Structures are given as structure tokens and as C-alpha cells.
Amino acid sequence: MVWFVITVFALAGMIKGTIGLGLPAVSMGLLTMVISPFQAATLLIIPSMVTNIWQLFAEGRVLQLIRRFWLLLIGIIVGSIWSVFPTLGHSDFNSEALLGGMLALYGLYGLFAKSMPNLSKYENWLSPIMGYLGGALTVATGVVVIPVVPYLQTLNLQRDDLVQSLGLAFTTSTICLAIFLHQNPVENMPIDYVMSMIALIPALIGMWLGTKIRYRISEQKFRKVFFFGLIALGSYMILR
Template structure:
């Protein structure tokens, strides 16, 4: 229980500062000490609550939903119908794949300025990005690749980006929960641990939002992505 509290405090703190990172940190650290399917199950409630909060705080939910609905529908579809083995399968490659996904996310985060704007291809590209995100989410428990780089490349304003990320993360959480429900991971879940994880994540987010006003977000993001790369390499090697 202590590990769960510390992990979700840290994950919530990072999400509070930079607006993302809770599933990445939680899956990365928890998968070192427990099966990835169990770690992903613990993530469902804290992720859903924090992402709904992130989704609903902005003023443009309807407009963004209409713009990005194909991407988010494809996320759920990719979570349920994918050629990749799911977390439920117990595949031995899952943790290594999780590590390399984290490394890819970290490398992208350090070089994000070079991402081109794909807006003119959005109609056909959004569902493709969504499906790939859902497939990777079902296999690794991570929601970030390629949804986060894609949404940031669309050059949305700050408030719209935070809300769009909340929308994509909510769809990813629902898709992952449906995928896990097909196995026995959710049936064996200790929901008291989920409540503890949720409280820890919310406390971490509160302090993260406070820290955001006092530290350089650029410096924090750089340290965050470097740390992710190190964690991912360790997991893949292990």
C-alpha cells in the first residue's frame, strides 16, 4: 500500500505541474513491482477521475468533441480490437514493450519542437492516430503514444490542448477498462487500493498545481522526460 501511495502521489504531482504523465509514471513504476495487468487495473479509477476533471474544466468541450470524435472512437476500437497481445494475455514481452513506449515518449518530449502541424490531414489522420493509441494502450496500459504528440502538433491553444488531452485520456481509460474487463484483472482488484490511489493522485495534483507557479515548467519537463527515458530503458532491459 505504501508503494501505491508514493507512486500516485508522484504521478499526480507531475500531472498537476505539466498536465499529463499520470498513467505513464504509474504504469512505469508499478509494473516494476507487480504484473502490468494489475498495475493497469489500479490505474483505471484515478485516471478516469483526474481526466474527467481535466476534460470538464475548459469551455470548449462540445467543439473539441465534434472535432476529435473520430479519434476518440478509434481509441476505444483499438483498445478492443487489435493485433497486439493485450495486458490480459500475460505475454512476456509486455513489460519490455512498456519500457520502449516510455523511452519513445521521453525522446519525443525532448524533441517536440520539430513536430509538423498535421491539421490539413486531420480528417483521415485522427482515426488512425486514435486506433494506434488504443492498440498500444491495450497492450501496455499507456495512453500517450501517438495521441499526445499528435494533439500537441495540432497547435491548439493552451486551454484547448489541456481539454483535448483530457478527452483522449478519458476515451483511453474507458477502452482499457473494457479490455481488462474481458479478463479477470478487474474482478480480482482490491477497490480499497483504488480509493487510496485516487486520493494520493488528487493530493499530488493539488501540490503540483501549486508548484507550477513557482518553478520553470520548461526545466521540469526536461527533467521529467529524461527520467522517463531512464525508467523505460531499465524496464526494457529488465
């Protein structure tokens, strides 16, 4: 089990280092093949937190982005507290199927992201809605992907601002997820902080390797392979 976790987080970290996102989605998708979504989400806490903070503070402008996206962040917090979806580990609802659907949608989004419209003029009222849905889905699946990532892509941000904005949203949602998991433990499923800390090491090594890979292959080609893989993995999880 330990070696499987190490392999998963090394792969997920490499993908995040190459294209800037994907660690929670890939980790949850693969881990839930052998453990429950609740257990998988607990392993994500430390690797996600550290890598997201690294991504957030890699450049300047953090305060400016907080001032711009505070409505999005409030939405994420509110959604994680009052989710309209059944949450991890506390329902007969199949959160694995929901996660699979999100991964498949994420893959489709990644393949067709260039065709998305510019929604920046609607930002003031869209941000809290997108944030709420993102927070609600985070505590339901353990992953903040839909609709936060594609929404930020529609705001016509510069590359560095987009990467930092994703880091800001990811960091906020990870903190909310950690608080949720701590306050809503599942019987016989304690939060394994030791294993989560162990998972951080391969995740960081994977991110470092991913940055090296980024300069050696076409990012566009890698993105296509990655997103096709997410569609396949998500479809498998839905069917299973």
C-alpha cells in the same frame, strides 16, 4: 505495498498537476517494478478516470472538441476492441518491454516536441489511425501515450484546447481500458477497486501540489528533468 502505491500515485499526480500529463505513464512505469502490468493497470482505473474528467471539464468547449475529434475517439474505441498487439495479461509477449519502449519514446518526444510539424491539414484521415493505434496500445500496455499525445501536439491547438483534448482522449481510453480489464480478467489477479480508490487520494493531493509547483519553478526545466527520467526508466524496463 500500500505505502508504495500511495507514494507512486502522489508523485504521478504531482507531475500531472505540473505539466498536465504523465500520471498513467509514471504510475505504470514504477508499479510494474513490483507487480504485473495487468495488476498495475487495474490500480490506474479510478485515479486516471477522476483526474482525466477533472482535466476535461476544467474549461468549456467540451462539445466542440468532441465534434472535432470524434474520429480520434472512434479510433481509440476500435483499437481497444480489436488490438493488433498482444493484450495485458493474456500472452507470453513482454508487455513490460513494450511499455518501457513507449516511456522512452514519450521521453524523447517530450524533449524534442517543439520541432514537430503542423499536421492539422491531414487531421481527417490521421485521427482515426492515431486513435486506433492509441487504443490498441492502451490495452497492450495500460497507457495511452504514443501516438495520441504527440499527434495532438502537432495540430497547432491553443494551450487550453490542447489540455482539454488530452483530457478527452485520456478519458475515452481509460473507459475502454476499464471495460477491457473487466471483460478479460486474469486468473488470480482480480481488479482491486479498493486499492484503486485509495490511490485516488494521493493522486489528487499530488495534482494539487503540482499546480502549486507550476508557479514556483520553470516548467521547461521541470519538463526536461521529467522526460529524461522517463527515458531512463523506459530503458531500464526494456533491458530488464
